[in-house]
Amino acid sequence: MPQYTPPVRDTRFVLDKVLKLDRYAGLPAFAPATPDVVNAVLEEGGRFVAEVLFPINHSGDQQGCTRNADGSVTTPDGFKEAYSQFVESGWGTLSAPEQFGGQGMPHVISTAFQEYMISANMAFAMYPGLTHGAISALLVKGSPEQQAKYLPKMISGEWGGTMNLTEPQCGTDLGLIKTRAEPNADGSWSITGTKIFISAGEHDLTENIIHLVLAKTPGAPDSSKGISLFVVPKVLVNEDGSLGARNAVSCGSIEHKMGIHGNSTCVMNYDGATGWLVGEEMKGLAAMFIMMNAARLGVGLQGLGVGEVAYQNAVQYAGDRRQGRALTGAAEPEEKADTLFVHPDVRRMLMEAKAMTEGLRALCLWGGLQVDLAHAAESEEERQLADDLVGLLTPVIKGVGTDAGYKVATDSQQVYGGHGYIAEWGMEQYVRDARIAMIYEGTNGVQAMDLVGRKLAANGGRAVQALFRIVGEEVAAAKGKPELASLAEALEKANGQLQAATMWFMANGMKDPNQVAAGAYSYMQLMGIVAIGLMWLRMADAAATALAEGGDDRAFLEAKLVTARFYAERIMPDAGALRRKIEGGAESIMALSPEMFRAA
């Protein structure tokens, strides 16, 4: 059975030495995040997920959720009790605003905790994760009355939340939505339609579930411009905050899925359910994007979280399993065989997993910090820069992060050989769980299109120019340091490939947007190499500095330098290939008629 230890040491390294959170101690938004509090969150939060959530991860996968005859859904054994503890301990309130009962901590801290929670039990973590998305939308678009009515109990975790976008005929293309909202005399709306793939749509963890639902109002354009957002509680809430009548929304069925069996994925039927408009009519798409952006960072974190726990177990197995001998002669002649660690090809997989998980951890925490700085930084210039960068890199964190999570999970499973394919070892669950993160909240292809079609060109390319400038400046500074020079040169080269690809898009995209779309995925991957490369440069710099200062835990710091080198030698070479693929353009991709795809 798998094991999990929250990587507190590495999180601390990123927070303290790479992001240097103490720089922000003077900002009001960072006031609650004193070193003691941060330490307690990481240590206690890590202990909570390891002791309470992790033990029910595998059993939750094997058992799954059950829809009962009355439409209720029962979560796997232990989920309800664990969720109660989650609520009692206040783990859902970390970065929620204090005015609604939250702890007001920076997002960078709750991001660290969320990684641990996902590693321990991704299916479980999705329940508060979806609530978090719904909270985000209500915080920005909800009326004061709606906020007062729903947010305190959603933030405490007493109530859950969901996002209802997808319908049988529409996923990405939300203009095709058929769910209708008809106005009632009292200002409420009557919602009718069917939503599918609703994560946490129905379950037994909370006494109420607050659904946020996209629907079309009478006379609205039959396109994405005609969509409005509604709040539709499962149980109506009285004026005094007590629970009233059951609303006309129910779970029609739950899906049988490849993974995340512990999370209930529901078909939700709205049969004239009572709802209230959130924000303005026909401005639902903008509200939805607030939920989506928060959710996309969280999904990127799922790639990291599942990759991390899979990697940890692969390391454990590589040390336990003895098979074959080192090519350079038996490492442990007194044993019948050496451990898997002697085999370079096993190490290749472990090193790549290490480079990607640690790189993604730095990138995700950096992303969380930008979310904070976009609101809380001292100057307008800093706030705008943070907002630009997190906007640009959100699709990269989601797309590249979840692709990497699946790759790491698959490679970690591979380290186990045949045992990796057997359910009881737990590794195949990580692959199945990781897979969904590449699909939902916008497939990774949609992320790539968001990056090249929206984020790249926004504000005259201000965000990507900022990225190029930052990488250029840090590369220039690092080249002067002998222990960083070759990594800096590799990053400079990758950044050059990214710049060249960007230029190629500018030169060719105006004439034919397909030229950009055909290279979008490679471009997203290329930007991921640069962004994670920048993180590795910063981590190597921090490690070298700490080593020079005689820091403790030297093996940990030296491993950072070795892993940074591995990243430069084994991952960055893909940058040139990605640029060449982008420059291949759209012709061979667009040439075939649908009929010509058929070999049969």
Next chain:
Amino acid sequence: MPQYTPPVRDTRFVLDKVLKLDRYAGLPAFAPATPDVVNAVLEEGGRFVAEVLFPINHSGDQQGCTRNADGSVTTPDGFKEAYSQFVESGWGTLSAPEQFGGQGMPHVISTAFQEYMISANMAFAMYPGLTHGAISALLVKGSPEQQAKYLPKMISGEWGGTMNLTEPQCGTDLGLIKTRAEPNADGSWSITGTKIFISAGEHDLTENIIHLVLAKTPGAPDSSKGISLFVVPKVLVNEDGSLGARNAVSCGSIEHKMGIHGNSTCVMNYDGATGWLVGEEMKGLAAMFIMMNAARLGVGLQGLGVGEVAYQNAVQYAGDRRQGRALTGAAEPEEKADTLFVHPDVRRMLMEAKAMTEGLRALCLWGGLQVDLAHAAESEEERQLADDLVGLLTPVIKGVGTDAGYKVATDSQQVYGGHGYIAEWGMEQYVRDARIAMIYEGTNGVQAMDLVGRKLAANGGRAVQALFRIVGEEVAAAKGKPELASLAEALEKANGQLQAATMWFMANGMKDPNQVAAGAYSYMQLMGIVAIGLMWLRMADAAATALAEGGDDRAFLEAKLVTARFYAERIMPDAGALRRKIEGGAESIMALSPEMFRAA
């Protein structure tokens, strides 16, 4: 629910236009493969698998195998009946020798059929697949008596066969085997031990199962040099060929796996079971490699087969599903949305799937042909060349083929968006099924080590030099043809990267074998790019020739030229990156102590 159409048109294209089988019509071994017979095999065989095996693929996955209290194993509903039809129709006998009741067809033809069978139902195809491996070993190493006793009924399919290598403590490192064989007075042996991961180890499809079992004899060295191979029938066979007593071998349990649920993966207990030595004592490893080599080509074919059926369904879905609009303006304004085919990033996945499946089909059929030519070609020179090439490329077909199969299955699932993750759509099964092929019959990392550690250096590098020469000659010839020139140049470049990487190994491997092992996986991938690139050059050449000759089915032929271009533009750029990774060497991979891998 998924669909499947055997790609007979494409198989015919490869057999007729690329491999040009008619060139070999004069060889005795090819005599049974008249055009009429080949056509009948493809058409009737394709119909059989599509109508009989494919309908029980998804249900077989959902139901799985059951071990009963008495140790018997029940396969999923319909498997027994389908297997009876398989035996009655003689599909297992295609390329088996006529002296034991086979049809004596070339392997290249049975390879084509096997692809279809795997696409239709991989879990089912494994039952005859394992029998086929056992047949291979008995054909080469079995005594005339053993051959007479077992082969006719194994070839007809009335009896099954298995390969028993793995034990709890040993997979790759077979020197660690603990199963013991003690000699009996009558010349038989008494086998005792536990084998795990035995595919088709116990089932209800056949009245007998002939196990081939690796074990150690008394006094044998406790290493891979001390291993012997034994034939251990489930039911003892009397002198007259009738079935006798049940042997002391039983299925202790079956595994719960990520996929291939329709195939029973058994723990097999040998409790003093009666067996007979196959070949010489302590020469079991060599006999095992005969089974393994046949099996590895078959596993590579699994990558192709599962990838093909997944791709076919993704193409179907892309045409059925309407979502969004073409970037260049609505393609079908009268519809509410365009099909997925308008989106370049969806086409990127489909084109890659097309390029890889068609490329792998050509490579697998080419491999099957080399197996034939290694025995049946006219001259010793031709026979040796064929043997060299198939030996060199077997690990590439297995490793690259199964990695590609998993990638194609994953990408095809991705085309479905959220529906791809739901069991009833059938796509997630393909991902789960494809995953095992990267692990068993030697993990893909073991394939890479076989390639660089054994195949590359064998006979002074004769095989790889032959590959370089063939690619060089065909590139030179193709450069003169305008429609092939750019593809030829791309292949020349990739071949140059492969040659450079080979030189790098020669220069660095003597001092430190880890330098080679650290780059083994990238090298295998690089050789795959070249080998499949060679197939695309041949396919493009054949298509261009057929078009120039005014051939029918011009859209099919034009698609070949477009896909070849896609391969050159979108896949071959990886060759340079792979070479650079190889030249990164072993230092950063070998530097960390096991303890330093822990981030926690």
